[in-house]
Amino acid sequence: MPDDVRPSVAVIVVAAGSGTRLGRPEPKAFVEIDGRSILSRSIDSVRGMSEPVSLIVVVPAALVGAASAQLDERRMPAVVVAGGDTRQRSVAAGIEVLAPEVEVVLVHDAARAFTPPEVFDRVVAAVRDRGHGVIPGLPVTDTIKGVADDGTVRDTIDRSQLTAVQTPQGFPRAHIVEAYALAAADFTDDAALVREAGHPVGVVAGSALSFKITTADDLERADDLIRRRSAAAAPALPRTGVGVDAHAFDATAELWLAGLHWPGEAGLAGHSDGDVVAHAICDALLGASGLGDLGSRFGTADPTLAGAHGEVFLQRTREILEAAGFRVGNVSVQVIGNRPRFAPRKTEADALLSGVLGAPVSVSATTTDGLGSAGRGEGLTAIATALVHPSS
Numbered sequence: 386m387p388d389d390v391r392p393s394v395a396v397i398v399v400a401a402g403s404g405t406r407l408g409r410p411e412p413k414a415f416v417e418i419d420g421r422s423i424l425s426r427s428i429d430s431v432r433g434m435s436e437p438v439s440l441i442v443v444v445p446a447a448l449v450g451a452a453s454a455q456l457d458e459r460r461m462p463a464v465v466v467a468g469g470d471t472r473q474r475s476v477a478a479g480i481e482v483l484a485p486e487v488e489v490v491l492v493h494d495a496a497r498a499f500t501p502p503e504v505f506d507r508v509v510a511a512v513r514d515r516g517h518g519v520i521p522g523l524p525v526t527d528t529i530k531g532v533a534d535d536g537t538v539r540d541t542i543d544r545s546q547l548t549a550v551q552t553p554q555g556f557p558r559a560h561i562v563e564a565y566a567l568a569a570a571d572f573t574d575d576a577a578l579v580r581e582a583g584h585p586v587g588v589v590a591g592s593a594l595s596f597k598i599t600t601a602d603d604l605e606r607a608d609d610l611i612r613r614r615s616a617a618a619a620p621a622l623p624r625t626g627v628g629v630d631a632h633a634f635d636a637t638a639e640l641w642l643a644g645l646h647w648p649g650e651a652g653l654a655g656h657s658d659g660d661v662v663a664h665a666i667c668d669a670l671l672g673a674s675g676l677g678d679l680g681s682r683f684g685t686a687d688p689t690l691a692g693a694h695g696e697v698f699l700q701r702t703r704e705i706l707e708a709a710g711f712r713v714g715n716v717s718v719q720v721i722g723n724r725p726r727f728a729p730r731k732t733e734a735d736a737l738l739s740g741v742l743g744a745p746v747s748v749s750a751t752t753t754d755g756l757g758s759a760g761r762g763e764g765l766t767a768i769a770t771a772l773v774h775p776s777s
């Protein structure tokens with residue numbers, strides 16, 4: 386914040402509680418959700434406000450240094466002070482360090498890590514507009530019963546008269562300073578204290594996202610929220626895969642390669658027709674989509690696949706991918722071996738395979754200068770790479 390900006394709004398974020406009900410070793414505000422602390426997530430909301438504010442962060446005494454360093458690192462100017470043994474004492478510690486030019490004070494629970502910045506803006510605007518305290522609240526949707534000491538239901542409380550109250554709670558500086566100076570008892574929120582001092586407090590719309598992380602269940606809810614948000618924000622990047630297949634020649638069999646019949650050429654041994662091109666493509670596609678491989682998807686025990694041509698595997702692989710939400714981007718495959726001479730039928734092979742997969746497939750072939758099993762003419766190998774697109 387430049388030196389000449391002197392905000393008239395201060396936000397006190399109270400983060401000094403131990404989080405007994407959450408039951409974690411570290412203080413609650415320092416518990417991380419997907420790599421970032423509850424406190425830093427709350428501060429993000431303050432940062433999202435439409436006007437610059439003066440930030441005061443109240444933390445356990447032992448963590449003042451660490452929290453200041455973290456805020457500095459994130460270029461978030463803030464005054465960090467040590468809290469007390471009740472929430473009210475922690476808020477009081479924040480009030481102690483208000484800058485002189487501050488006119489509106491918001492107090493926010495760090496534990497409400499997902500409060501939208503608009504709620505902060507709404508509270509500030511309403512405090513200025515009405516000239517008194519304002520708290521965000523939500524209508525109560527459950528039916529609420531009064532229960533007697535003996536555990537029996539006494540009455541049903543008219544829920545239209547009720548509001549579930551959240552933070553940030555905002556007040557004219559004079560009201561909250563006076564209320565804290567007069568505070569005789571301990572209250573669970575600031576509005577109660579300000580009302581006790583005789584000042585009115587109004588309500589504005591809160592947010593369901595402002596839920597307070599109190600128990601392990603709440604933390605799980607927070608985790609789910611982050612996961613859903615990152616899934617929605619993450620671009621669905623294309624994925625690549627690789628597949629290799631090799632079969633030995635079997636002079637007594639017909640050759641089927643790249644989905645084509647090659648009369649007069651030595652065939653390939655295998656449970657199916659041994660089409661290494663089709664098989665390598667299937668593995669590349671399944672691998673790119675994280676859906677296993679040929680062996681795990683099409684067992685040799687399946688009688689419908691005995692002698693099946695490559696097209697059958699490709700067609701079924703395409704169906705598996707599409708059912709899982711992927712579509713084929715493109716495939717490139719290379720055959721390694723001395724025979725057959727592939728070039729004269731490349732166009733035919735590309736067209737056939739592209740048709741089956743509904744995406745461009747390009748097949749090429751190479752020899753190995755006499756090296757290895759391919760060079761000795763023992764069989765054929767194919768290597769395929771594939772690109773797939775998650776459809777979301």
Ligand code: CTP
Nearest residue numbers: 399400401402403404405406470471475495496
């Ligand atoms: N708080 C605080 N100082 C305290 C107690 C609470 O600053 N002595 C803060 C908490 O860090 C939290 C907010 O007040 O952000 C709301 O309190 P609560 O949810 O009750 O948190 P804890 O008191 O930490 O949790 P618990 O009551 O389960 O111990």
Ligand code: MG
Nearest residue numbers: 402404405472
């Ligand atoms: Mg508490």
